[in-house]
Amino acid sequence: MKHFLVAFDFSKNAIHSLEYALMFANKIEADLSLVWVDNSSTPEHLYNIDQELRIETKVHFDDIINQYEPLVHHGKINQFLRKGKVYSEVASVAKAINASLLFTGTHGVSGFEEYWIGSNAYRIVASAPCPVITLRRDYTITGSINKVVLPIDNSTDTKYKLPYAARIAKAFDAEIHLLLLNSSPIQVIRKRMKTYAAEASNFLIHEKLKFVLSEVESENITSSILSYTESQQADLIAIMTEQGVENGNMFLGPYAQQLINNAKVPVISVQSVRND
Numbered sequence: 001m002k003h004f005l006v007a008f009d010f011s012k013n014a015i016h017s018l019e020y021a022l023m024f025a026n027k028i029e030a031d032l033s034l035v036w037v038d039n040s041s042t043p044e045h046l047y048n049i050d051q052e053l054r055i056e057t058k059v060h061f062d063d064i065i066n067q068y069e070p071l072v073h074h075g076k077i078n079q080f081l082r083k084g085k086v087y088s089e090v091a092s093v094a095k096a097i098n099a100s101l102l103f104t105g106t107h108g109v110s111g112f113e114e115y116w117i118g119s120n121a122y123r124i125v126a127s128a129p130c131p132v133i134t135l136r137r138d139y140t141i142t143g144s145i146n147k148v149v150l151p152i153d154n155s156t157d158t159k160y161k162l163p164y165a166a167r168i169a170k171a172f173d174a175e176i177h178l179l180l181l182n183s184s185p186i187q188v189i190r191k192r193m194k195t196y197a198a199e200a201s202n203f204l205i206h207e208k209l210k211f212v213l214s215e216v217e218s219e220n221i222t223s224s225i226l227s228y229t230e231s232q233q234a235d236l237i238a239i240m241t242e243q244g245v246e247n248g249n250m251f252l253g254p255y256a257q258q259l260i261n262n263a264k265v266p267v268i269s270v271q272s273v274r275n276d
Helices: 012-028 044-071 086-096 121-127 158-172 187-206 221-231 254-262
Strands: 003-007 031-038 077-083 101-106 132-136 147-152 175-182 211-217 236-240 243-246 249-252 267-270
Touching (some): 003 086, 044 077, 147 221, 236 254
Parallel strands (some): 003 031, 147 175
């Protein structure tokens, strides 16, 4: 984890994401970059207006960097200006710089800013070539991470998020909460999940990380994860994204969307298959 990227549109939500990413970058000693995307459709005869927009944006970027770069403990803040579809350009920059983490804000279940960061959050998560951390503007940044909730379900991909959660836990000396979600009455499935939980426990023991294994009966996976996270006062939820293809575009399944939309704490979404 050596290069972090923040999707940035100058909204309060984006500033909040930058401050959270800065906390991560300082802890892990990673480089930090910001990307802004002009997603407007400018006719050719208005080219000068388009150029003026980019010049003005560059000035605003310089102001942000002058304000926050003194807070960076390692390296400097880089900036990228792009034009096109927001999620596509953000993913393109993330791939070009080999970003190990991407940060973006989400407007949550209520509230909506006029900028693009909230409305594009899901597509950024789905199209990114690296794990994405989403957070709401009303989340209070404490400067540390003490507990990471890692749900274990019956999907074969559920264990792929473990190495990412482990790296974060090591950096912050955090405790991982393996949450075994029993949502099926079928014993074969429940046995498989216990095997996943045992494998995850062995991995964390080998990595010498603090962890807790909890098992809950769950009728609604999202509600169970959110309730457990709140009861444990956890700081981060690690999930796998559910992805599909519709008209050639990536989208998130309802499970991932519900968690990203309703979680009061940041969510790190990990893709089992990297996007090209």
